[in-house]
Amino acid sequence: MDLDVFRACAGLLEAAPFLRWLSLGESVEEFAGLMRLQLDLRLEANHLDRFSTNFSGSRQVSFPRPVRPLVSDGVLVESFEGGEPIATHLTGEDGVVKRRLARIGVDAFLKMCFLDNFVHGDMHPGNMLVSGGGADDLRLVLLDAGITTELSDRDKENFVLLFSAIVKGDGREAGRLMLDNARDHRCQDPEAFCEGMRGLVDEALGSKLRLESISAGEVLRKAFSLACTHRVKIESNFASICIAIMVLEGVGRRLDPTLDILNAAIPVLAARTLRYKAGLG
16 A cells, blocks of 8 residues: 555656656665565575675674574574664764764775675664774674665666766766766756756865765755756666665764765775776676
């Protein structure tokens, strides 16, 4: 019933010509597929195994382990993970610990996006535990891996190129990439679209994407609005990653509003480039 309501709302919104470029209907169907898959807890167990493998070399990020054979479509028994909810730190006084937690969370998310291509889609405070003592001994435990996002090889490469252009401050290149790689667009004025992206990126870089100065959600809203205005289609899986960024932003802003996301992304993108040149994908 709820999904039918979502589908009806998406259909009504997409009746407005400029909103069809947001892929609302496709996003609803993608979400519906994820919800159906979540009914089989064996999938979440597989997600946990995959995340644990991806972060096996990290002492700062971990995931619960499925307790096999106590896993079925309707039952998932996981390892007990000690810790306290990250929410207890959101209003805490220890600025060093808060800044460290923010950096661990952002670094983990960037790794998922650019190195692993397997992104936890629900990183809100209720799905994060903190263990350890001081700032040098913190560990972030991520729970509830039912919702994930994984891009196709084509979309992954396009996403990396787009984000790299933004990090380099080349908004016009970002606009060109969006036009060249969109599966559907009817842009009548590519020059105006690229110029709009240049202005948007220049504005973001002016604040260095510090959470205290700019909202990633606001930047994405403006980018989506620009795409709608110029009839450039936003892919649904790309929108899913953007939503995950907005969810994480809310946590990061409360922990460390001075965190510079672009600066944090540079070493991850460099590692991604080296991996690509080595033929490792």
